[in-house]
């Protein structure tokens with residue numbers, strides 16, 4: 001309860017003036033209308049072609065705005081903070097400038113690091129970099145724990161030359177970058193593993209740091225990855241100097257010259273800085289959290305007048321129903337949606353499991369569904385998500401784990417089976433649809449007493465009108481006879497699972513998933 005109050009405080013009222021002065025004067029992303037790919041000033045033609053191959057003809061406003069502050073007149077003089085709705089194209093907004101900036105690099109070494117909270121998200125972002133970076137000769141790696149640590153290490157670093165040729169100059173070997181990638185997309189855990197344990201893995205040449213889903217990344221310490229990265233990239237104490245035969249001090253040819261700027265803690269002196277881009281659809285305004293980022297003269301790019309914004313083409317609906325009839329109303333609603341892809345959010349993994357098990361006892365449902373939960377094995381989850389993306393499953397039932405950042409083509413519907421506790425949660429859940437200018441709908445099941453709280457919560461966001469939706473009573477009535485026997489079977493099934501679990505100490509048996517992934 002205490003934690004809940006604190007989080008709600010942090011969300012604050014919709015129109016509160018931010019504490020931090022730089023947040024009060026943002027660049028308005030909506031002042032940009034987006035532009036044709038060919039018209040983006042100074043865009044490398046190879047990148048323009050690559051972007052067009054991705055099926056993109058014009059840039060979204062956030063992409064144009066970010067470009068102007070990095071490659072354009074802003075020239076990345078300031079760190080960039082982006083607060084822009086879900087599905088507005090934030091990934092390309094940072095990927096493209098970073099790739100263009102690094103396209104002239106001479107020596108391959110780790111120069112840009114992108115950190116995201118989950119593996120699924122990181123892999124999604126890597127795909128975007130993979131589509132643009134290779135055309136200008138840049139290599140992209142990932143550190144997300146998808147493969148064994150040994151495989152990851154061999155993809156990221158190579159052996160020092162001295163191991164291959166023992167006679168080579170030791171000083172040269174010391175300075176030689178060993179990382180095989182220019183850009184690394186990482187989750188904090190694996191990043192820390194490489195920082196702590198991988199020989200040759202170095203952030204010494206890092207010039208750009210991107211933190212996506214910033215508010216979530218700042219909420220959790222993730223083994224102190226952020227202070228560690230900042231510490232390792234502070235140039236102070238780095239000795240790149242060499243002495244030539246006359247005793248003159250020279251800068252080593254492989255030294256990375258970072259952008260200069262007055263960093264915090266250097267008493268006004270000009271020191272090379274790590275340039276940062278931080279982003280979210282619900283960027284925190286909390287000064288104590290933002291201070292962890294050590295931003296350099298930050299510039300906020302913001303979309304909308306209120307603090308949060310719901311995508312323009314998202315339609316929100318509320319369904320008021322008694323809790324004991326919720327499963328039936330859900331089935332009727334899913335029938336109405338006619339097998340279109342849909343995500344169903346519940347408040348906990350237990351609730352997701354209960355709901356999907358229960359639905360499994362209804363025969364002949366006209367949609368295929370599956371549970372997606374951290375109680376399942378990673379491989380099961382990955383296969384489920386793939387099947388959903390491929391359209392082999394119509395409905396995924398899960399928790400807020402599915403809410404952040406994930407993009408699924410053609411997803412038109414989101415259902416909040418349980419009311420989201422915060423407006424931020426609503427934004428991220430609903431934001432899985434109505435992406436990239438497409439339309440989509442979000443339905444929220446509410447009990448009567450929740451309506452007022454829900455309406456108040458939505459008022460914190462721009463574009464948050466919400467109409468009432470109801471499902472036909474008769475359709476619910478036709479399901480009632482099966483419902484009572486399904487409930488009985490559900491209790492038996494959960495009891496038997498609990499017994500198995502206490503005998504073996506196992507998680508939910510993976511075989512039970514097959515039963516729940518019913519057929520049309």
Ligand SMILES: Nc1ncnc2c1ncn2[C@@H]1O[C@H](COP(=O)(O)OP(=O)(O)OP(=O)(O)O)[C@@H](O)[C@H]1O
Nearest residue numbers: 056058059060086087088089090091092281405436
């Ligand atoms: N200029 C564009 N034109 C058309 N589609 C685009 C463009 N830019 C990005 N997209 C597509 O829009 C979708 C959403 O982009 P992206 O995942 O970057 O959104 P986001 O703002 O990061 O969302 P979230 O906050 O939910 O993470 C992706 O499928 C991407 O391919």
